[in-house]
Amino acid sequence: MCVGHQPSAGDMKGGGQVNGMIIDTHAHTQDGIGMLSNYVPVGRMVEIMDEYGVKEAWVSPATAMQRDFIESNRRQYEDIRAYPGRFINFYTANPNYPELVENDIRRSIEDRGFKGIKMHPWETGFPIDVPASRRIVELAVEYDVPVLYHDGTPPWSETLQVAAMADYYPEAKIIIGHSGLFDAYRSAIRACNTHDNIWLQICGPCVGDAAEIIRQARKDRLLFGSDFATSETANLMDERLKVLEMACPDEKLRRQILCENPRELISQS
Amino acid sequence: MQVIDAHVNLGIGRYKKQDIAAILSGMEENGVDRCVLCPVEEYVTVYNREGNEMLVKACCEYPDKFYGFAAANPWYGERAVKLLTDAFEAGLHGAFFVSSLQGFSIDDHIVDPLIEVCRRYSRPAYFHTATPAFALPLQLAYLARRFPDVNFIMGHCGANDFVYDIDASMYKTPNLYLETSLNYCETIYRVIRDYPDRVIFGSDAPRSPQKFELGKVQKADAGPDVMEGVLGGNILQLMERSSASGW
Numbered sequence A: 001m002c003v004g005h006q007p008s009a010g011d012m013k014g015g016g017q018v019n020g021m022i023i024d025t026h027a028h029t030q031d032g033i034g035m036l037s038n039y040v041p042v043g044r045m046v047e048i049m050d051e052y053g054v055k056e057a058w059v060s061p062a063t064a065m066q067r068d069f070i071e072s073n074r075r076q077y078e079d080i081r082a083y084p085g086r087f088i089n090f091y092t093a094n095p096n097y098p099e100l101v102e103n104d105i106r107r108s109i110e111d112r113g114f115k116g117i118k119m120h121p122w123e124t125g126f127p128i129d130v131p132a133s134r135r136i137v138e139l140a141v142e143y144d145v146p147v148l149y150h151d152g153t154p155p156w157s158e159t160l161q162v163a164a165m166a167d168y169y170p171e172a173k174i175i176i177g178h179s180g181l182f183d184a185y186r187s188a189i190r191a192c193n194t195h196d197n198i199w200l201q202i203c204g205p206c207v208g209d210a211a212e213i214i215r216q217a218r219k220d221r222l223l224f225g226s227d228f229a230t231s232e233t234a235n236l237m238d239e240r241l242k243v244l245e246m247a248c249p250d251e252k253l254r255r256q257i258l259c260e261n262p263r264e265l266i267s268q269s
Numbered sequence B: 001m002q003v004i005d006a007h008v009n010l011g012i013g014r015y016k017k018q019d020i021a022a023i024l025s026g027m028e029e030n031g032v033d034r035c036v037l038c039p040v041e042e043y044v045t046v047y048n049r050e051g052n053e054m055l056v057k058a059c060c061e062y063p064d065k066f067y068g069f070a071a072a073n074p075w076y077g078e079r080a081v082k083l084l085t086d087a088f089e090a091g092l093h094g095a096f097f098v099s100s101l102q103g104f105s106i107d108d109h110i111v112d113p114l115i116e117v118c119r120r121y122s123r124p125a126y127f128h129t130a131t132p133a134f135a136l137p138l139q140l141a142y143l144a145r146r147f148p149d150v151n152f153i154m155g156h157c158g159a160n161d162f163v164y165d166i167d168a169s170m171y172k173t174p175n176l177y178l179e180t181s182l183n184y185c186e187t188i189y190r191v192i193r194d195y196p197d198r199v200i201f202g203s204d205a206p207r208s209p210q211k212f213e214l215g216k217v218q219k220a221d222a223g224p225d226v227m228e229g230v231l232g233g234n235i236l237q238l239m240e241r242s243s244a245s246g247w
Helices: A042-051 A069-080 A098-112 A131-143 A159-168 A185-193 A207-216 A233-247 A251-267 B020-030 B048-061 B078-089 B109-121 B137-146 B163-170 B185-194 B210-218 B224-241
Strands: A022-029 A054-061 A087-092 A116-119 A147-149 A174-176 A198-202 A222-224 B004-012 B034-039 B066-071 B094-097 B125-128 B152-155 B176-179
Touching: A022 A042, A022 A069, A022 A222, A022 A251, A042 A054, A042 A233, A054 A069, A054 A116, A069 A087, A069 A098, A087 A098, A098 A131, A116 A131, A131 A147, A131 A159, A147 A159, A159 A174, A159 A185, A174 A185, A185 A198, A185 A207, A198 A207, A198 A233, A198 A251, A207 A233, A222 A233, A222 A251, A233 A251, A233 B185, A233 B210, B004 B020, B004 B048, B004 B210, B004 B224, B020 B034, B020 B210, B034 B048, B034 B094, B048 B066, B048 B078, B066 B078, B078 B109, B094 B109, B109 B125, B109 B137, B137 B152, B137 B163, B137 B176, B163 B176, B163 B185, B176 B224, B185 B210, B210 B224
Parallel strands: A022 A054, A054 A087, A087 A116, A116 A147, A147 A174, A174 A198, A198 A222, B004 B034, B034 B066, B066 B094, B094 B125, B125 B152, B152 B176
Antiparallel strands: none
């Protein structure tokens, strides 16, 4: 018996046979401090996307997680206008400024065509289950756009705390941004399989854990994300696409994760 | 250049499953000369003796291929001390802890008697890190400072969300080493730059493929001397300092 076969990383650019149809549902423009300190101009980002066959990226501004969220979201809108069809705008929300953020979300969705909301409770510094944070989800329900949460980082970005939003708001489309990372991915699987309104991003778990997520979670709820701009970006895109390829050798399913599921989700918005 | 993988799982656990044949096959395919074998899951938590015996058998059969790090759950008290002592007497090369599974905080004094065994036998102690609240890098730093003459390995060096704590952990803790598995390339390259003599390549295979983890480390833009250390020389020196070289 030979147990524990290790899938081959190969020499391919990530994504293998599905190049050209990849939708990266978790990426960032701009920069901040710490893990967010890798600034990549949008033009360079497009070059890297082209190199790896990424057709479209759902982007939220990293700077807004930590400061100047109104200006940061506006700047992203301006920056990506030069690349029509390549990006979907997600609004990075800071619930610590309830009135400001609500007004700006409305403006961004109604006037600028933002199609989703991103929250990073750890980086931004708020508990998920407080009225100001839940108000953001209510706005997402009102506009019928998905909410993407960072998760996997206790105490303020714990995976089941994110899933609780799906309980409170069955009409909301909740995206669990890292599928539990290294320690809570089985909780993410359980949450996904017991809710109709939770999506899991393969964006962070290692190959073995990602394979388990892909085997056990609802197939129509899986998305791919690179977390572009939180590490040296070409390396990260390469790494994350290879993880998915090794975790999901089934090309048809990989295409579903990389293209069909995100297309279906965003088309509802 | 000798390539040593400092974290490879051996055993059929509830989730992790890997036998000797798979490990040897992976090593040949990936150009890995030696591995540090660690027990998995129930062998880390409950069946320590059975897991350790599995390691001893593997190391006896392949003395030029494997090192073995023994498990002992500190909640077993005196029995754990005997378990670890027996494992070192049988020739195993270090101790292996996953405190988040075993149910103690790394800096809790409950583990002190086992670290005393490591000191007595001059063996290093490997700790999984980055699972809050019981397996954090700074907890390991406190333990390492309490036992300055024992060498400690920070498994996964904080991947991902506790990489911010690497520097504070390494500060004034010269007996602490960083193992690379599961980390971002960016973090791996940074620690190789900042702590070239104290970074150790590890894969955590089969949780992450050995080839993939090795590839990340090999892409580091460091000189050949540094890479020789990271890929094998540093752990080898650590083992030699621990009087546990060879079988």
